[in-house]
Amino acid sequence: MNDKAGKLRVGSGAGWWGDRIDPARWNAERGALDFLCFETMAEATVSAAQVRKRRDPGFPGYDTWLDDRMRAVLPHCMKNGTRIVSNQGWINPVGAARRVAELCAELGWKGAKVAAVTATDLSGTIVGTGLHVMESGAPVATLRDTLISAEPYAGAEAIVRALDDGADIVITGRVADPSLFLAPMMHHFGWRADDWARLGQGSGIGHLLECGAQVTGGYFSDPGYKDVPEPWNLAFPYADVAADGTAELGKVDGTGGCIDLRTVKEQMFYEVHDPARYITPDVVVDFTTARLEQAGRDRVQVEGISGHARTDTLKVSMGCTDGYIGEDMFFFAGPGCLEKARLAERILRERLRMVDLQAHDLRIDFIGANAVHGAASAAPACEPVEIAVRIAARCTTRAQAEKIGREVDGMAVCGLASTGKRVPHQDRVREVIGLWSTLVPRASVDCQVEFV
Numbered sequence: 001m002n003d004k005a006g007k008l009r010v011g012s013g014a015g016w017w018g019d020r021i022d023p024a025r026w027n028a029e030r031g032a033l034d035f036l037c038f039e040t041m042a043e044a045t046v047s048a049a050q051v052r053k054r055r056d057p058g059f060p061g062y063d064t065w066l067d068d069r070m071r072a073v074l075p076h077c078m079k080n081g082t083r084i085v086s087n088q089g090w091i092n093p094v095g096a097a098r099r100v101a102e103l104c105a106e107l108g109w110k111g112a113k114v115a116a117v118t119a120t121d122l123s124g125t126i127v128g129t130g131l132h133v134m135e136s137g138a139p140v141a142t143l144r145d146t147l148i149s150a151e152p153y154a155g156a157e158a159i160v161r162a163l164d165d166g167a168d169i170v171i172t173g174r175v176a177d178p179s180l181f182l183a184p185m186m187h188h189f190g191w192r193a194d195d196w197a198r199l200g201q202g203s204g205i206g207h208l209l210e211c212g213a214q215v216t217g218g219y220f221s222d223p224g225y226k227d228v229p230e231p232w233n234l235a236f237p238y239a240d241v242a243a244d245g246t247a248e249l250g251k252v253d254g255t256g257g258c259i260d261l262r263t264v265k266e267q268m269f270y271e272v273h274d275p276a277r278y279i280t281p282d283v284v285v286d287f288t289t290a291r292l293e294q295a296g297r298d299r300v301q302v303e304g305i306s307g308h309a310r311t312d313t314l315k316v317s318m319g320c321t322d323g324y325i326g327e328d329m330f331f332f333a334g335p336g337c338l339e340k341a342r343l344a345e346r347i348l349r350e351r352l353r354m355v356d357l358q359a360h361d362l363r364i365d366f367i368g369a370n371a372v373h374g375a376a377s378a379a380p381a382c383e384p385v386e387i388a389v390r391i392a393a394r395c396t397t398r399a400q401a402e403k404i405g406r407e408v409d410g411m412a413v414c415g416l417a418s419t420g421k422r423v424p425h426q427d428r429v430r431e432v433i434g435l436w437s438t439l440v441p442r443a444s445v446d447c448q449v450e451f452v
Helices: 022-030 043-055 066-080 093-107 157-164 177-189 196-210 261-268 337-354 398-414
Strands: 008-014 035-038 083-086 114-119 147-152 169-172 238-241 247-250 284-286 291-296 299-303 306-308 313-333 361-367 386-395 429-441 447-451
Touching (some): 008 022, 022 035, 035 066, 035 177, 066 093, 083 177, 157 169, 196 284, 337 386
Antiparallel strands (some): 114 447, 284 306, 291 299, 313 386
């Protein structure tokens, strides 16, 4: 499909769960893509899915925007011969694959081959392994009573197997973000799973594509300092990849934003702790050797990213019940609003003491004065015109967390002048799934491919 001989065009369809859908449709319709890859899963997404599944047994466990995304792109992918790789399966990739197969049939893609990639469920065995939690050093066994899930980060190899077996669409669960984009390159060019140089370059390209519009000017624009054209009309990027992994980033014509050395460099080091040792399940990537060149308007060539042998372990994200958060907000506006907020804070702290709130953490923030920088906030140079008071507490039980909303309700007529409340009430208590990490031997994780 790509008009540049010998190159593979891989495009982004999403950078996170809540990403916009139109840019994915533009790529599917006008991007001349060989592959369209959706990245919609993160640790927070897994947590949200687990919370919803516990609250709603009817929740299917996959991306809540799956239908919308697939309906937007499937007709164009079918017409243009574009294959799809997506981690929209979340905690139920087989269910998601079945739903995608139904949508394909509904939209007329009768012969579509849809595969699900699943990884070993470690939730029943990991507490007995003698491993330790990376964040705290505590034994994983200490999580025994609260553990609800243990999701290993899989790599590209199972996706490659599915593509090699003819899958038009591959739906996965927890797969490392760059691996979604690396797999089509390995499949198309026949890269070996131990070709560290090419896998390093390919994973680096995958990292640049995985966050969608962040390479085309999204999460980049800063008025007067880093301006981008038509930021309301941002496209998602694609990469024209050569057999050695060298790639040129671009975007669909007629869209806003930009692709230049600034946007690419910012994304290259986004969420990268050590640029010389970016660990993925497939390869350890070294960005310090990268060479970037502006190849034209909205075109950047990327080459020279290095790769080293992958680790003997895989990261596992463990979801554990971690209590409840009670949260609410109210408002003051006009002269004296900051002083009213300060008095409201004192009233609330005294009343929460009176009702014996038992909280691990309690925060009362003045949005517009100190909510971001907290105690380090400078004194306002002038009186704010409005203040939102946000109060949140993390508690062991739902009953304790509910005390936050009850006391905020009391501020409406039992507080101080001109208190503004939100009505009707939204859900003011939510369950928290804490996330912890550990490393397991690679051999303990097996990935399966199931065609549906």
